[in-house]
Amino acid sequence: MGDHASMDIHPPAERIRALLATMSLAEKLGQLTLVNGGEGRVPEELRRDIRDGRVGAVLNEVDPDTVRELQRIAREESRLGLPLLVGRDVIHGFRTIFPIPLGQAASWNPELVEECARHSAAEAAAVGVNWTFAPMVDIGRDPRWGRVAETLGEDPLLAGTLGAAMVRGFQGADLAAPERLAACAKHFAGYGASESGRDYNSCSIPEIELRATHFPPFQQALQAGVATLMASFSDLNGVPASANEFLLRQVLRREWGFEGFVVSDWESVGQLVVHGLVADGRGAARAAAGAGLDMEMASTTLREHGAALLEAGELSLERLDEMVAAVLGVKLRLGLLDGRDAVPAAVASDPAALDCAYRAAVQGTVLLKNDNGTLPLHRGAVRRLAVIGPLADEPAEQLGTWVFDGDPARSVTPLQALRQWESESFTVHYARGLETSRERGGAGMAEAVRAARRADVALLFLGEEAILSGEAHCRADIRLPGAQEELVRQVAATGTPTVLVLLAGRPLALQEVVDHPGAILCAWHPGSLAGPALRDLLFGLESPSGRLPATFPRLGGQIPIYYSQKNTGRPADPATFLSLDQIPRGATQHSVGNTSHHLDAGYTPLFPFGHGLSYTSFEYSGLRLDTARLARDGALGITLELRNTGSRAGAEVVQLYVRDLVGSVTRPVRELKAFRREVLAPGECRTVRFVLPARELAFVDRSLNWVLEPGAFRLWVGGSSVGGLEAEFELA
Numbered sequence: 001m002g003d004h005a006s007m008d009i010h011p012p013a014e015r016i017r018a019l020l021a022t023m024s025l026a027e028k029l030g031q032l033t034l035v036n037g038g039e040g041r042v043p044e045e046l047r048r049d050i051r052d053g054r055v056g057a058v059l060n061e062v063d064p065d066t067v068r069e070l071q072r073i074a075r076e077e078s079r080l081g082l083p084l085l086v087g088r089d090v091i092h093g094f095r096t097i098f099p100i101p102l103g104q105a106a107s108w109n110p111e112l113v114e115e116c117a118r119h120s121a122a123e124a125a126a127v128g129v130n131w132t133f134a135p136m137v138d139i140g141r142d143p144r145w146g147r148v149a150e151t152l153g154e155d156p157l158l159a160g161t162l163g164a165a166m167v168r169g170f171q172g173a174d175l176a177a178p179e180r181l182a183a184c185a186k187h188f189a190g191y192g193a194s195e196s197g198r199d200y201n202s203c204s205i206p207e208i209e210l211r212a213t214h215f216p217p218f219q220q221a222l223q224a225g226v227a228t229l230m231a232s233f234s235d236l237n238g239v240p241a242s243a244n245e246f247l248l249r250q251v252l253r254r255e256w257g258f259e260g261f262v263v264s265d266w267e268s269v270g271q272l273v274v275h276g277l278v279a280d281g282r283g284a285a286r287a288a289a290g291a292g293l294d295m296e297m298a299s300t301t302l303r304e305h306g307a308a309l310l311e312a313g314e315l316s317l318e319r320l321d322e323m324v325a326a327v328l329g330v331k332l333r334l335g336l337l338d339g340r341d342a343v344p345a346a347v348a349s350d351p352a353a354l355d356c357a358y359r360a361a362v363q364g365t366v367l368l369k370n371d372n373g374t375l376p377l378h379r380g381a382v383r384r385l386a387v388i389g390p391l392a393d394e395p396a397e398q399l400g401t402w403v404f405d406g407d408p409a410r411s412v413t414p415l416q417a418l419r420q421w422e423s424e425s426f427t428v429h430y431a432r433g434l435e436t437s438r439e440r441g442g443a444g445m446a447e448a449v450r451a452a453r454r455a456d457v458a459l460l461f462l463g464e465e466a467i468l469s470g471e472a473h474c475r476a477d478i479r480l481p482g483a484q485e486e487l488v489r490q491v492a493a494t495g496t497p498t499v500l501v502l503l504a505g506r507p508l509a510l511q512e513v514v515d516h517p518g519a520i521l522c523a524w525h526p527g528s529l530a531g532p533a534l535r536d537l538l539f540g541l542e543s544p545s546g547r548l549p550a551t552f553p554r555l556g557g558q559i560p561i562y563y564s565q566k567n568t569g570r571p572a573d574p575a576t577f578l579s580l581d582q583i584p585r586g587a588t589q590h591s592v593g594n595t596s597h598h599l600d601a602g603y604t605p606l607f608p609f610g611h612g613l614s615y616t617s618f619e620y621s622g623l624r625l626d627t628a629r630l631a632r633d634g635a636l637g638i639t640l641e642l643r644n645t646g647s648r649a650g651a652e653v654v655q656l657y658v659r660d661l662v663g664s665v666t667r668p669v670r671e672l673k674a675f676r677r678e679v680l681a682p683g684e685c686r687t688v689r690f691v692l693p694a695r696e697l698a699f700v701d702r703s704l705n706w707v708l709e710p711g712a713f714r715l716w717v718g719g720s721s722v723g724g725l726e727a728e729f730e731l732a
């Protein structure tokens with residue numbers, strides 16, 4: 001019978017040391033082995049491996065009875081009785097689905113993002129899951145990349161702040177509590193810079209950029225206490241992350257002091273052979289373990305070759321014990337060594353989760369355009385509503401990518417929500433228009449145009465099905481797929497007021513359609529409560545407050561385009577820039593201005609980072625700094641007045657940006673340094689204050705150190721990364 005874990009009073013390190021001393025080599029290698037579950041059954045090989053201590057963790061098992069049986073085998077039939085880690089991609093919900101992470105990021109609301117994660121954890125823990133492979137804190141600056149849907153956007157501060165909020169939501173203050181999950185910050189590191197936005201492609205990132213942009217969100221996840229990290233698939237500067245000693249030992253352990261464990265991505269250790277880094281599985285195990293990887297997902301090279309590597313002195317016992325101790329440490333934190341693997345009887349289904357899903361869908365939706373007050377619609381004034389598009393009534397598609405366990409029965413679609421309001425005086429006419437977002441046009445278009453022509457308002461629900469974003473689902477052309485652009489044009493051409501609602505997993509290149517609808521709402525993939533949230537936003541029961549966490553380019557060819565770009569030596573100049581159609585015949589070589597722009601797209605995005613409209617309006621005034629000269633060890637007080645100058649309540653995301661005018665390396669034209677969501681009643685005026693510590697002005701210099709350099713700085717406070725009240729100050 002297993003040597004049962006009992007409430008042990010010794011300090012963790014001692015307990016782990018004592019446990020290690022009793023473990024055989026096979027049992028140690030077993031703890032480093034994460035294999036796929038049987039998806040509702042217990043295959044004989046898995047049963048045997050758990051009993052023999054050859055497996056320490058499983059993933060993708062969410063049937064509570066099966067999880068119970070797996071844990072029973074581990075606890076009662078294995079020699080050591082070590083319960084299993086049970087991992088799952090609980091990325092943005094479990095049964096109840098919240099907006100995709102990019103959509104949650106658009107709320108700019110850490111407390112709400114934390115709440116979503118907390119509900120996700122409770123629902124997953126209720127079936128016996130105790131580890132989630134989230135948050136993904138890769139920086140997403142290339143919307144061609146399908147996984148931009150899973151990112152928290154293009155900015156390190158926003159992504160890091162929200163990633164840390166997810167860690168707190170998943171793990172809570174006491175990770176051993178039964179409704180909590182161990183979190184996993186991923187994918188370490190630089191995955192978002194996959195060349196050409198093609199998934200699994202090479203990443204070439206200068207170390208200065210790694211440290212300045214890609215590392216900070218992971219550091220914030222570590223500061224939030226994240227229990228585990230996942231190494232990326234990527235070949236980073238020639239060394240795949242799963243065997244990248246610089247990442248896994250130099251940065252993660254020696255510089256950051258990380259104490260949890262690093263798990264590979266799916267078969268990414270075995271794939272070191274495919275990368276051509278090593279010749280065989282033995283070489284893969286040696287390279288990964290030697291570089292600082294601790295646990296292997298799906299491939300089992302460590303278990304197969306660990307003994308031989310030890311025998312040959314190519315893996316030290318000290319390193320092996322270090323790996324096992326890291327895993328045992330997380331099991332200890334999770335309470336697994338003190339009896340926490342019991343699967344709670346009831347499967348949680350908390351109505352508060354649905355309320356949270358509604359609020360997240362509301363707050364994550366961004367009003368991109370609203371000409372002449374197209375929105376909000378007024379219920380009494382709309383008698384005939386045309387609902388058009390392949391995404392108006394798709395309970396599964398609206399959930400977005402990475403939704404293994406989402407319950408479509410909990411979904412309410414936009415069409416369903418609007419039909420709930422139908423009455424004598426309010427009729428809804430649904431015309432799909434296109435079978436799918438990819439359809440290149442057909443008979444449905446004419447019917448949709450007819451419905452629009454007969455309606456008071458036409459609502460277009462267009463974008464991408466869930467399959468068009470997420471892992472491996474990259475697009476080279478990020479315009480609306482299929483014949484959707486034509487559908488927008490034809491519906492708008494009827495003259496009926498038209499609103500475009502985007503359901504998509506990425507920023508889209510909307511240049512060809514942006515002028516046609518009177519209003520455009522970007523809802524991303526909003527999750528279970530997409531319908532009520534969008535209905536209430538469209539009809540003004542809720543006021544849009546989302547702000548873009550990622551830039552919307554005009555054309556895909558502008559990518560990468562993000563707000564915190566460098567100035568270059570020849571920044572584009574509105575005074576000299578000529579677009580293609582402005583260039584006169586016979587233009588000579590230097591007649592169009594030698595500055596940094598695209599002739600066919602200019603040099604600005606269609607909608608910038610931080611952008612989002614409201615149904616009210618806000619006025620910023622009275623910007624004042626506590627001092628014009630900031631001491632290196634001081635903090636700068638920044639105060640301003642914010643007034644709701646409209647006729648209805650609304651939320652404004654006040655954003656603070658800074659520019660370091662001169663540095664020993666070139667500095668971005670703007671960097672987000674703080675933000676806060678303020679809800680104001682009509683006419684309300686509020687004093688808003690930020691305190692910016694001087695250390696937040698540090699940057700990575702040529703020697704790859706974070707440094708503070710004296711000099712002049714400019715700051716802006718406003719409602720997006722463009723414009724805002726401006727001031728200057730000096731750092732002493």
Ligand code: GLC
Pocket residue numbers: 089133186265266471
């Ligand atoms: C996938 C993903 C990773 C996920 C893992 C387990 O390939 O890259 O994000 O957590 O495998 O499903």
